[in-house]
Amino acid sequence: MRNIIANVAGLEIGRGLPVAIQTMCNCNTNDIEAAVAQCNAMRDAGAQLIRLTTQGVREVESLRQIKNILRQQGNMVPLVADVHFSSDVAIVAAEVADKVRINPGNFATEHEKAQRDFKRFIEVCKEHNTAVRIGINHGSLGKRITELYGNTAQGMKEAMVEWVEMCIAEDFYNVVLSLKASNTLVMVEAYRLLNRWMEEQGVIFPLHLGVTEAGNGDMGRIKSAAAIATLLRDGIGDTIRVSLTESPVNELPVAEKIVRFFSEQEQQQAGAESWEDLIINIACTYGPDLLDRKIDDFDLDATCKGEKVSAEALQDIKDNLLQATRRRFTKCEYVACPGCGRTLYNLEETFNEVKRRTSHLSGYCIAVMGCIVNGPGEMADADYGYVGEGKGKVSIYRGKEAVRRSVPQEEAIDALLELIENDQKNK
Ligand code: SF4
Known part of the structure; x- marks a missing residue:
């Protein structure tokens, strides 16, 4: 078995190494001062890799400046350029960033062209010693793949295999793979399928784990912890990102607690030192067996900061975990992206307001997405969506259809509620 270790400016990622x-x-990546401040706060919170959006060449140039400033300040955390659609941008980014995240299926609508672009990109990565993450998301599978395999975990794995085989053919191994989804079942299945395929091939690439659009608060943490824990328990996963619709600095202690849970085998929830410890320990303890349908329910009894946790609070954690593992839906389900340099409105505040006004809608799934470029594709199976268009405008979606466009932001939550209420009346 060949065990591939990716090297991102000295950070080694791979099987057998710490996660x-x-x-x-x-x-905004072009706001150099803000990006530098955020990167330093992330480093202080324990980030071992930091990603920035580079949707265009201008952002790549900003990344170069950010990197120079950080290195001068002694912040040596490797930087990852996030490129979705443009192979030209990916190639420029490969000269600047320590690692480039791409979704090669999005490089071009024509598959042969995407393959040619990918080859060119790999050549530049080799030349500059740049690592690559091939990141395929459930919400953005191309038409060709969905026609062949449906919008499924199998489709995600098959899409990935095509690009991994190209890396092998090009003798390029500085590669990490990810297959993220907001649906925890789909996410876990996709990684397991890919892992099985790698074992059959005798070559194990490092895997980056994450649940996309997990939302925020307790549910965001529980969803991420349950799914990531399920895979880590199998020995799958070499680097993780917990995506929260909050300050990104908040993601790091959550990720660190999930990793610690496995490295220290803290497999018990009693005696937690903080609320966050408590919910993550519970999600890591029971989440994998719930997701794998080995258990249907569980009893909880816990203390937090020396105090007994109330039965109501424990029930709420349990409801969140059962919903996160898609076993029992008792609340409105939310899909919300973490936001990035493409987000042009206050996503966290808006998401909290949408949650406040729609929490009574159990049985529905509502998405709040930062941008119109990736948002509609990534909002999975949401019944309704609030998608930022930029410049103070929002699109309101019913399923995959934009039913209202360019709604002024201050009217957009009302418009979303109005659409849902009208649909309910007309049912
Ligand atoms: S959907 Fe959200 S996280 Fe994804 S690119 Fe758009 S703003 Fe960024």
Whole structure:
């Protein structure tokens, strides 16, 4: 079995090594001062890798400046450029960043062109010793793959295999792979399928784990912890990102606690030192067996900071975990991206307001997404969506259809509620 170790500016990622934790800036990459401040705060919170959005060449140039400033200040955390759609941008980014995240299926609508672009990109990465993450998301599978395999975990794995085989053919191994989804079942299945395929091939690439659009608060933490723990328990996963619709700095202690849970085998929830410790320990303890349908329910009894946790609070954790593992839905389900340099509105505040006004809608799934470029594709199976268009405008979605466009931001939550209420009346 060939065990591939990726090297990102000295940070080694791979099977048998400690799981690395990472996060992503949510500020505008062209706001150099804000990005530098955020990267330093992330480093202080334990980030071992930091990703920034580089949607265009201008952002890559900003990344170069950010990197120079950080290195001068002694912040040596490797930086990852996040490129989704443009192979030209990915190639420029490969000369600047320590690692480039791409979704190669999005490089071009024509598959052969995407393959040619990918080859060019790999050549530049080799030349500059740049690592690559091939990041395929459930919400953005191409038409060709969905026609062949459906919008499924199998489709995600098959999409990945095509690009991994190209890396092997090009003798390029500085590669990490990810197959993220917001649906925890799909996410776990996709990684397991890919892992099985790698074992059959006799080559194990490092895997980056994460649940996309997990939302925020307790549910965001519980969803991420349950799914990531399920895979870590199998020995799958070499670097993790917990995506929260909050300050990205908040993601790091959560990721660190999940990793610690496995490294120290803290497999018990009693005696937690903080609320966050408590919910993560519970999610890591029971989440994997719930997701794998080995258990249907569990009893909870816990203390937090020396105090007995109330039955109501424990019930709420349990409801969140049962919903996160898709076993029992008792609340409105939310899909919300963490935001990034593409987000042009206050995502966290808006998401909290949407949650406040829709929490009674149990049985529905509502998405709040930062941008119109990736948002509609990534909002999975949401019934309704609030998607930022930029410049104070919002699109309101019913399923995959934008039913209202360019709604002024201050009217957008009302418009979303109005749409849902009208649909309910007309049912
Ligand atoms: S959907 Fe959210 S996280 Fe994804 S690119 Fe758009 S703003 Fe960034």
